[in-house]
Amino acid sequence: MKAKKSPAERPSRSMLFVPGSNAAWLSTVQVYGADYVMFDLEDSVSVREKDTARLLVHEALKSPVWAGVPVVVRVNAINTPFFRDDLEAVVSAGVAIVRLPMVTDAQMIRHLDAELGVLEGKYGSVPGTTRILAAVESASGVVNAVAIATASPRMMGIALAAYDYAMDMHTTHDAAADESQLFFARCAILHAARVAKIHCYDVIYADVNDTEGFLREVAVIKKLGFDGKSLVNPRQIEPLHNAFAPTPEEVERAHRVVAAAAEAEKVGMGVVALDGKMIDAPIIAAAHRTIRLAQVSGVQVAGGVR
Amino acid sequence: MRIEVDAVAGTLESSDALVRVSPAEELRIEVTSTVEAQFGAEIRRTVAEQLDRLGVTEGLISVQDKGALDFVIRARVQGAVLRGAQARPDWRKL
Numbered sequence: 001m002k003a004k005k006s007p008a009e010r011p012s013r014s015m016l017f018v019p020g021s022n023a024a025w026l027s028t029v030q031v032y033g034a035d036y037v038m039f040d041l042e043d044s045v046s047v048r049e050k051d052t053a054r055l056l057v058h059e060a061l062k063s064p065v066w067a068g069v070p071v072v073v074r075v076n077a078i079n080t081p082f083f084r085d086d087l088e089a090v091v092s093a094g095v096a097i098v099r100l101p102m103v104t105d106a107q108m109i110r111h112l113d114a115e116l117g118v119l120e121g122k123y124g125s126v127p128g129t130t131r132i133l134a135a136v137e138s139a140s141g142v143v144n145a146v147a148i149a150t151a152s153p154r155m156m157g158i159a160l161a162a163y164d165y166a167m168d169m170h171t172t173h174d175a176a177a178d179e180s181q182l183f184f185a186r187c188a189i190l191h192a193a194r195v196a197k198i199h200c201y202d203v204i205y206a207d208v209n210d211t212e213g214f215l216r217e218v219a220v221i222k223k224l225g226f227d228g229k230s231l232v233n234p235r236q237i238e239p240l241h242n243a244f245a246p247t248p249e250e251v252e253r254a255h256r257v258v259a260a261a262a263e264a265e266k267v268g269m270g271v272v273a274l275d276g277k278m279i280d281a282p283i284i285a286a287a288h289r290t291i292r293l294a295q296v297s298g299v300q301v302a303g304g305v306r
Numbered sequence: 307m308r309i310e311v312d313a314v315a316g317t318l319e320s321s322d323a324l325v326r327v328s329p330a331e332e333l334r335i336e337v338t339s340t341v342e343a344q345f346g347a348e349i350r351r352t353v354a355e356q357l358d359r360l361g362v363t364e365g366l367i368s369v370q371d372k373g374a375l376d377f378v379i380r381a382r383v384q385g386a387v388l389r390g391a392q393a394r395p396d397w398r399k400l
Contacts, residue, residue, distance in 0.1 A: 023381075
């Protein structure tokens, strides 16, 4: 039986895409420090290399190179002839998280859940430990986001993919120009993620050379409340992590909130004021999130990280 | 598993390996590597071990290694053999 670390304990700002057919990337990309690495068996792998990519990903998952790293694998969509073989290849190698593309409704998640259960039994993984990340890429997926996000206890996150979604909406995706055509979809999957208490990932930013545009988009999705973003190049990891790092002032304030709350707890008070403002449970929870994010981001504050 | 047809898997890119298999009466393994001096013996051992796991007892197996890690070599041998044998993988035994 293979035990897996719960994804909820980890930071989840960055999910780096790696083509499952690329031996060099699968051998080296763990050094860049992405919170999650996603091996892709879908769009980045040509139809005639699906078989060898599956073998490469299977062996990578079993390799000491990836030991202890919770790898995500994107399998091909449920309605493709590749789906079942992809799933068997990765579950038999003990994959932590399966990213299912083109999710349109909750039934697809229940189907994947059942398939995972069968394969976990067949290959001796602890039942229910393989997690699911659903990628929504259509109007149906966006409209059904809450049902999708809550369809299985295996759900660890929901992600938006912009290109197919934009086409389905009879528009085009041009990240550098304007984000308004994604606004509804982003809000919809974000609400679904918060209802289901799972992670929420934004779209990829394809133009690796446009750091300014990338950071503009990161600022938008961070403010909306996203946990992180899917990335296509290791060069995007550091700017993303820096953008998500809390400022020293925010960290300092968070520590004061937590200390004040602990003090109130000690003297048996339910609510407490700090600098004349009331602190309640959601503010305390947000302070703990800020402190955790500061720790993973390496943000130092006066007096050190407590 | 028996090699029925000529088959190839992998690439000649850095950190990868290209494996060719052909039907033959006996088992013959040929390895060339950019890191021959340091890792030649280890690569041969990995290839032989993988062929053994797949039950390949005859065929010509040629490996052109470009500094691939162990897991890449295993996957490329598997890919070429399965293609050459026109067989599906047994995920329990790879």
